[in-house]
Amino acid sequence: MKIEANSPSDYISKLPKDRQEVVSELRKVVLDNLPKGFSEEMSYGMIGYVVPHSIYPDGYHCDPKLPLPFLSIASQKNFVAFYHMGIYSDEKLLDWFVKEYPNHSNYKLDMGKSCIRFKRMNDIPYELIGELVGRISVDNWIQTYETAIKRR
Numbered sequence: 001m002k003i004e005a006n007s008p009s010d011y012i013s014k015l016p017k018d019r020q021e022v023v024s025e026l027r028k029v030v031l032d033n034l035p036k037g038f039s040e041e042m043s044y045g046m047i048g049y050v051v052p053h054s055i056y057p058d059g060y061h062c063d064p065k066l067p068l069p070f071l072s073i074a075s076q077k078n079f080v081a082f083y084h085m086g087i088y089s090d091e092k093l094l095d096w097f098v099k100e101y102p103n104h105s106n107y108k109l110d111m112g113k114s115c116i117r118f119k120r121m122n123d124i125p126y127e128l129i130g131e132l133v134g135r136i137s138v139d140n141w142i143q144t145y146e147t148a149i150k151r152r
Contacts, residue, residue: 003075008040008047019075022121023047026073026082026129033130037138038070046074046083051138061149070141071133079110079117082129086136088114089148097132104128 005011012023027047031040039052043066050067053059060066072083087094101109104125110117118124136144 002045004045005042007042011042011047015075018121019080022080022118022124023073023075025126026080026124029126029130030071030073030133033134034071035134035137039067041067043067043069043072046072046081048072051142055138056142068142068145070136076117079119080121080124082116082118083114084116084132085114085149086141086144087116087132089144090136093132093135097128100128100131101125 003011003014005014008027012020012027015023030049034040034049037051037055038049041048041050043050048069049071050069052067056068058064058068060068070085072081074081074083087097098109104127105123107120107123110119116129
């Protein structure tokens with residue numbers, strides 16, 4: 001589900017009504033819990049949260065012109081996706097999240113390497129997502145990225 005948008009608000013406005021509420025709430029949870037230094041922008045056609053070049057001039061190793069990605073929210077065809085690069089690259093964080101998830105949701109966790117898929121829009125564990133978002137500072141993310149991803 002590719003959506004051409006110039007801003008997060010524009011992205012949300014182009015979603016079906018039922019998705020607007022969910023994506024807006026996820027965005028609010030992220031913004032309320034996002035550590036200082038990350039910035040919100042459109043990234044890869046999704047609402048993205050990145051380490052700006054002003055903090056990390058090297059940018060993203062796949063394309064250094066882009067800022068270092070951290071989180072994204074997207075409305076896909078059959079689900080809302082929450083991408084978190086920290087759970088992809090930090091095994092302790094992933095283990096914590098997988099263990100904690102059943103305490104916050106009535107349904108089985110549906111996730112890929114960095115993607116948490118929410119197919120049931122009425123059972124998104126917003127509180128847990130907020131806690132996940134706040135667990136990694138900009139400095140921690142840069143260190144994790146350089147150790148686990150960039151040097152591969």
